[in-house]
Amino acid sequence: MQMSVLFTISRNKDCSLTPPPSFLFFNLCRPQTTFQGNPKLCKIRGKFHGRQRRSHPTSIPSSPSCSSEILPPEFAEYVAVLPVYDDEESDECSVYDHTKVDARHFGREAKEFIRRYEPGDCTEGAGDAKAGDYVLPEITTLLLVGPRGAGKSTLVNQITRVFDKDDEPSAPDRAQVSGSSKSKGTVFLREYPFPRNSTAICIYDTQSLSSNPQKNFKTLQKWMTKGISHGEIATGKVNIVIFVVDGVSILQAIESNTKDYIDILRETFMYPFLSIGDDKPVVVVTHGDRLSILQRARVQNELVDLLGIPVQQIFDIPGSDDYQTDLAILDMLRYCIQHAEQNLPIKLSYLLEVRGRETSKIAAEQLMALDAVIEATIIFLGIAILLLRFSDKLLQS
Ligand SMILES: Nc1nc2c(ncn2[C@@H]2O[C@H](COP(=O)(O)OP(=O)(O)O)[C@@H](O)[C@H]2O)c(=O)[nH]1
Numbered sequence: 001m002q003m004s005v006l007f008t009i010s011r012n013k014d015c016s017l018t019p020p021p022s023f024l025f026f027n028l029c030r031p032q033t034t035f036q037g038n039p040k041l042c043k044i045r046g047k048f049h050g051r052q053r054r055s056h057p058t059s060i061p062s063s064p065s066c067s068s069e070i071l072p073p074e075f076a077e078y079v080a081v082l083p084v085y086d087d088e089e090s091d092e093c094s095v096y097d098h099t100k101v102d103a104r105h106f107g108r109e110a111k112e113f114i115r116r117y118e119p120g121d122c123t124e125g126a127g128d129a130k131a132g133d134y135v136l137p138e139i140t141t142l143l144l145v146g147p148r149g150a151g152k153s154t155l156v157n158q159i160t161r162v163f164d165k166d167d168e169p170s171a172p173d174r175a176q177v178s179g180s181s182k183s184k185g186t187v188f189l190r191e192y193p194f195p196r197n198s199t200a201i202c203i204y205d206t207q208s209l210s211s212n213p214q215k216n217f218k219t220l221q222k223w224m225t226k227g228i229s230h231g232e233i234a235t236g237k238v239n240i241v242i243f244v245v246d247g248v249s250i251l252q253a254i255e256s257n258t259k260d261y262i263d264i265l266r267e268t269f270m271y272p273f274l275s276i277g278d279d280k281p282v283v284v285v286t287h288g289d290r291l292s293i294l295q296r297a298r299v300q301n302e303l304v305d306l307l308g309i310p311v312q313q314i315f316d317i318p319g320s321d322d323y324q325t326d327l328a329i330l331d332m333l334r335y336c337i338q339h340a341e342q343n344l345p346i347k348l349s350y351l352l353e354v355r356g357r358e359t360s361k362i363a364a365e366q367l368m369a370l371d372a373v374i375e376a377t378i379i380f381l382g383i384a385i386l387l388l389r390f391s392d393k394l395l396q397s
């Protein structure tokens with residue numbers, strides 16, 4: 001038996017939490033609930049991934065970085081030391097243990113990151129720009145979009161529960177889930193800050209998309225351009241869209257070759273107003289608890305091909321209440337926050353200041369060049385005068 005340094009968790013310059021290597025391993029083996037740390041299950045997913053060569057690096061694309069500030073203790077470098085066994089069987093066992101430990105730490109850090117989050121936390125350091133140079137939202141707004149029954153309201157309750165587990169374990173669900181004969185599901189837009197008392201981040205549950213894409217586009221365009229509001233609460237701009245789809249329906253549609261369902265889904269997902277900057281919506285696949293591991297992997301890979309997004313932008317979040325699902329939720333939220341901040345607009349005053357600085361730099365360079373020309377001319381004239389005087393004297397003598 002030997003001892004080995006296993007992983008570090010640190011806050012990156014771009015404000016992302018670096019999942020420990022074994023969490024990446026775990027994360028790439030989505031769906032998390034059943035894949036966690038099990039190399040055999042990862043191999044199953046690998047089979048599908050052979051086809052999917054365009055998957056992007058797991059790290060978030062470079063975002064405006066968060067400066068070289070001294071990190072708060074909870075983001076401080078963490079090093080765990082655990083035993084590693086030599087034989088192959090023990091290796092698997094140890095990878096599993098390590099993955100569990102890694103995942104637990106990642107989960108804690110990610111939860112703490114969201115609890116402490118303030119709009120602008122991840123913007124500092126892009127060029128000279130500071131958080132104050134961006135147009136910061138009062139509250140960062142995530143918008144849930146998806147077909148009826150996809151699980152949008154269930155997801156709101158799951159997100160709330162992840163934080164309620166620490167704060168208020170017996171608190172009731174907030175969003176109305178459809179399915180019971182009494183409930184019509186979500187009828188109006190509803191705002192849900194999370195954690196419940198947050199003033200920094202909220203998620204909007206929406207009425208479901210209809211089977212008429214044109215009608216959907218009209219509503220979506222209104223929400224995305226004019227902002228959304230809940231009752232009399234001030235209207236807010238959407239910072240990122242989460243597209244929720246039911247994995248079971250997708251699989252059924254693929255297997256029965258039901259093109260209509262898939263086409264509407266794709267068309268709606270690709271609707272330009274749902275993209276913010278270059279970011280297409282984040283995808284959450286629900287109902288994984290009703291599918292096998294192979295089927296879940298297949299749904300994810302089909303979505304990669306269908307929607308043209310990297311697998312890291314697709315989160316498998318089944319309606320289960322367990323630690324691995326909580327991790328998947330936290331990972332998805334962290335991704336949403338980072339991407340929302342990357343697309344914040346820069347203030348006009350900052351742009352003018354930068355333009356002014358550039359203009360005066362160019363003017364100074366031009367002046368210096370002019371200065372050099374004048375100096376050269378003076379020297380040339382001086383030499384010419386001296387030569388003329390000299391030749392004059394020669395002629396006189
Ligand atoms: N088994 C399972 N059921 C789910 C899941 N997500 C949602 N549901 C169920 O699907 C139905 C519709 O969910 P709801 O959240 O109201 O969908 P919405 O119309 O998109 O808001 C409800 O009966 C939920 O309990 C999931 O991941 N797994």
Ligand SMILES: [Mg+2]
Nearest residue numbers: 152153185186
């Ligand atoms: Mg609903």
